[in-house]
Amino acid sequence: MSSENTIAVDLTLVDEGSRKIDTAPDGVRIGAVSLGMWQEDVISAPSDMSDDWDTYLIRINYELVLEPGLPPLSWFEVRADFASNTPEPAFIVDALPHATSAPRVPTSYALNRYLALVPTDFDSSAAAHLPGTTDIINVFGIGRGAVRWQHSSPAGGVLQGARSAWAVLAVPKGRMKQTVEFSVRYAVQSDKAVDYRPTQQPVSFTLTLSAPAQSRGAVEPPNSADPAEPPPGSPPYVFISYAHDDARRKTNALRFGELLRRCGIDAHLDQWDCDQRGDWSLWAIRHTREADFVIVLASPMCKAVGNGEVDHKTHRGLQTELGQLRELLHADSEKWVPKVLPVVLPGERVEDLPLFLRPYTMDHYLVDEFTREEIEDLLPVLTRRPRRPRPPLGPGA
Known part of the structure; x- marks a missing residue:
């Protein structure tokens, strides 16, 4: 256990011009995000993982507290950086909560053999627990050295209170002290704060890690595959291509991506990669060529773009993605059709669905609800594990 309960990041509004809130010269403190106790447990890494790393399951507790009488926050974001000012940075293998666009019920998670946190109904196998929440949550940084959770609310300002997060952390082998920089971003939900700039001062502290040889609290990922895991090797890498027709379709694409990730599928979606400026056409080309599977979501605009029924200035991003798929399917259909x-x-x-995908003469996949049961026809294709294995031949008559 690591006691970091005395650490807090103050949230302060700084005057940017004409004053509309009476403040002290150095700004007005509107609240803070305080760290509670962090829990760290050694993870027994899978045998096929490089032995250059030690792995830990970290529970991160933080609490948002606002001053009475001040406006709520439209959103706030916490960031835990395990890589700053470190020549050999640590990195995040997986993190909870995963992104969610709807209220979430309390959920337990187990570690699979790839150190991914997947939902479980069996309390004895659970390694992490999350309470229910009404927050809309976005998460950034999985696979990197810093992880961020952004909280917002469909009902307006985010609620005050304590929250928990979990991170599967890989550190260079033998490291017993890990530097962490904790910071907060936020926006105030009030017209009165228009002339004030939200500020905060990041804080750094040292997280003490247990020796991997100790068995205390060790979390053992399963050695054999279970229904929540992909087949041996890396989790299936899936790129989701879709039209940004409207807010409903964007939300549905996000919910579908979240569902795949909960089922152990390494799904990639543009809404998770918008934390830095980049070339979206190159981004799409890279994901398409490197992914194990490319999923194309049906919509009227997707059909129109795919069938060449719109001008070249309409939905240019989708035109790039579907044009590339047409080219790849034409060049090597044996490889790309599956x-x-x-x-x-x-x-x-x-x-x-566009005609070049041949949705009637070949398979398509219907998802009527965002549940695991509704993608039972799709999961065997992504995992290359049939729902009903072919029985062995008998001796015959």
Whole structure:
């Protein structure tokens, strides 16, 4: 255990011009995000993971407290950086909570053999627990040295109170002291604060890690595959291509990506990669060529773009993605037909898939609800594990 309960990041509004809030010269303190006790447990890394790393399951507790009478926050974001000012940075293998666009019920998670946190119904196998929440949550930084959780609320300002997060942390082998920089970003939900700039001062502290040889609290990932795990090797890498027709379709694409990740599928979506400026056409090309599978989501605009029924200035990003898929399918159909999967989400129609995907003469996948049961036809394709294994031949008559 690591006691970091005396650490807090103050949230302060600094005057940017004409004053509309009476403040002290150095700004007005509107609240703080305080750290509670952090828990760290040694993880027994899978045998096929490089022995250059020690792995830990870290529980991160933080609490948002606002001063009485001041406006709420539209959103706030906490960031835990395990890589700053370190020549050999640590990195985040997985992190909870995963992104969610709807209220979440209390959920328990187990570690699979790839050190991914997947939902479980069995308390005895659970390594992490998250309470229910009404927050909309975005998470950034998995696979990197710093992880961020952004909280917002469909009902307006985010609620005060304590929250928990979990991170699977890999550090260079033998490291017993890990530097962490903790910071906060936020926005105030008030017109009165328009002339004030939200500020905060990041804090750094040292997290003491247990020796990997100790068995105390060791978390043992399963050695054999279970239904929540992908087959031997890396988790299936899936790129989701879709049209930004409207807010509902963007939300449905996000919910579908979240569902795949909960089922152990390494799904990638543009809404998770918007934390820095970049070339989106190169981003799409890289994901398409490197992914094990490319999923194309049905919609009227997807059909129109795929069938060449719009001008070249409409939905240029989707034109790049679908144009590349047409080229790849034409150049090597034997390789790419099994990799490109048409999917029809709730409220969509099979008729709204582009013709070059051949949705009627080949398979398409219907998803009527965002549940694991509704993607039972799709998961065997992504994991290359049939739902009903072929029985062995008998001796015959």
